[in-house]
Amino acid sequence: MTMAVEKATETPSAVIDRISLVLDSFDGPGRLTLAQIVRRTGLPRSSAHRMLERLVALRWLRREGRDYELGMRLVELGSLALHQDRIHRAAIPLLRDLHRATGLVVHLAVLDGSDVVYLEKIGDHLATAIPTRVGGRQPAHCTAVGKAILADRDNTAVDLSDRRTRFSIASTAQLVAELAKVRAHGVAFEREESLPGFGCVAAPIGPAGEAVAAVSVCGPMNRMAFDSRLVAPVRMTAMGIWRSAEGGPERVAPTLQPLRPLRGGPAPRVIGPNPATLQPA
Known part of the structure; x- marks a missing residue:
């Protein structure tokens, strides 16, 4: 009954906020368990678990055993964002x-x-x-x-x-x-x-x-x-x-x-005309 009420009263913006909360919990190195995500987001365990499994199905997250990590779909979208x-x-x-x-x-x-x-x-x-x-x-x-x-x-x-x-x-x-x-x-x-x-x-x-x-x-x-x-x-x-x-x-x-190179390293190359010939922009 509680789950049905939760689903009926949850607005689309609230769902997006929860998804953002879950994804933001991965801001840092390493994988996270369900317990860690619940602790970082403050979401009910059952709600967090349902959301995580749906995000895995959509390839936004990836699950290995009991651990979750960011999925390839986010890599694809991030790369596309840079490209655009x-x-x-x-x-x-x-x-x-x-x-x-x-x-x-x-x-x-x-x-x-x-x-x-x-x-x-x-x-x-x-x-x-x-x-x-x-x-x-x-x-x-x-x-x-x-x-x-x-x-x-x-x-x-x-x-x-x-x-x-x-x-x-x-x-x-x-x-x-x-x-x-x-x-x-x-x-x-x-x-x-x-x-x-x-x-x-x-x-x-x-x-x-x-x-x-x-x-x-x-x-x-x-x-x-x-x-x-x-x-x-x-x-x-x-x-x-x-x-x-x-x-x-x-x-x-x-x-x-030319710059003074690092000790034992090659001198940087010079590309373009001599700076002395440049006019101020």
Whole structure:
């Protein structure tokens, strides 16, 4: 009788909310048991079990024994969402150029609430040292990509209590000062604020004052150049992505002077003309 009443009174929006609650419980590594999902969602055990089995049948989840994990249908939909995203589609060739030019890990990210969500990550052996992933989140104020976008947003609430290292921004005054620098120079820096030993340089993507995404290069601090050697190619890549997304014909290749290589590693390649010959955009 209770089950019949529950089904009769449950609205479609309530069902969607419950499904979202269940899927959100998988935000993290590893599989989950029914008991863990009930504990994380607060749903009645019988309701959670019915919903899980239906999601397994629809391939949104996958079950092995008593454990559940995200299913292939979500992988398919996530991949399709990226494919349909015009910024991501426009960015891919330019992100590859930027990685080849710098030898550093390249990220494409958007702002979601007070976090950044990564849409793309391109890198070689360095990529494994930086614990970011496509679809992963980081507090925006701890990242260069986040600060690049936040500088264009006036009313975004930021939880400064979520710090990743001792170098992370810790006060409103510090954040305001940092974002003012980003607006003044059109580029954001991160120095060990999200990961000890690593830094990033990022630029916003979008019309002036209305950033929709950001692109960055990241690597070990002894390989980072917080000057025109990285600022120029990152900014040019950001401009090229936006022009391509808007349907412009130009494809802007990143330009880079040689950087001091990692100890024992090859020097990064130089792609494009000499930065000294570039005119300001």
